[in-house]
Amino acid sequence: MSSQIELVCGDITQLDVDAIVNAANNSLLGGGGVDGAIHAAAGPQLLDECRSLGGCETGEAKLTRGYRLKAPWIIHTVGPVWYGGDDQEAEMLEQCYRSVFGQAVAAQLNSVAFPAISCGVYGYPAKEAIAIAVGTVLKLLKTYPQIDKVIFCSFSQEMHRLYQEELKLHR
Numbered sequence: 001m002s003s004q005i006e007l008v009c010g011d012i013t014q015l016d017v018d019a020i021v022n023a024a025n026n027s028l029l030g031g032g033g034v035d036g037a038i039h040a041a042a043g044p045q046l047l048d049e050c051r052s053l054g055g056c057e058t059g060e061a062k063l064t065r066g067y068r069l070k071a072p073w074i075i076h077t078v079g080p081v082w083y084g085g086d087d088q089e090a091e092m093l094e095q096c097y098r099s100v101f102g103q104a105v106a107a108q109l110n111s112v113a114f115p116a117i118s119c120g121v122y123g124y125p126a127k128e129a130i131a132i133a134v135g136t137v138l139k140l141l142k143t144y145p146q147i148d149k150v151i152f153c154s155f156s157q158e159m160h161r162l163y164q165e166e167l168k169l170h171r
């Protein structure tokens, strides 16, 4: 298992990292789930900045400031909606992790915390999504050594356990 990866069970808005990742929607104008929690914790200036961004395609990522968060930056990405698995969901989910790393490297950030992108409202099966998240991040960490810490933040013990099991497979 990569020593750069940490698993945390809790609220991603409380984490002290360079950037937390938001599982947003194409409008970038807020929503429920982790998106709602991040907007509530960061404060209204986040929505003002998001309005200027012109939305975000699925699989892409955009950077904003973190405002009232401990994390100075937020990287917003839009995961795929799960339509059964034959609609390029896996490719798009992998692309989210790649796009987030692209933004983090461009902004010279060193630590990033991810929620389980697409695993809530967007319905992606958790085990499959976590396999993509962990596998893709392990590859990206080799390519971009300047990223020295990635946290996978779960919001439930069940999700936390799935990350632990997936990481064991890579030991």
Ligand code: AR6
Binding pocket: 010, 011, 012, 013, 023, 024, 025, 030, 031, 032, 033, 034, 035, 036, 037, 079, 115, 116, 117, 118, 119, 120, 121, 122, 123, 124, 153, 154, 155, 156, 159
């Ligand atoms: N900290 C960490 N993880 C969280 C938190 C939190 N505070 N809150 C929820 N999660 P979701 P999606 C977990 O639905 O599936 C929004 O409305 C949650 O338990 O937030 O990508 C957007 O605007 C789940 O495991 O994101 C979009 O419309 C994971 O975060 C849509 O939902 C992702 O769940 C995006 O859906």
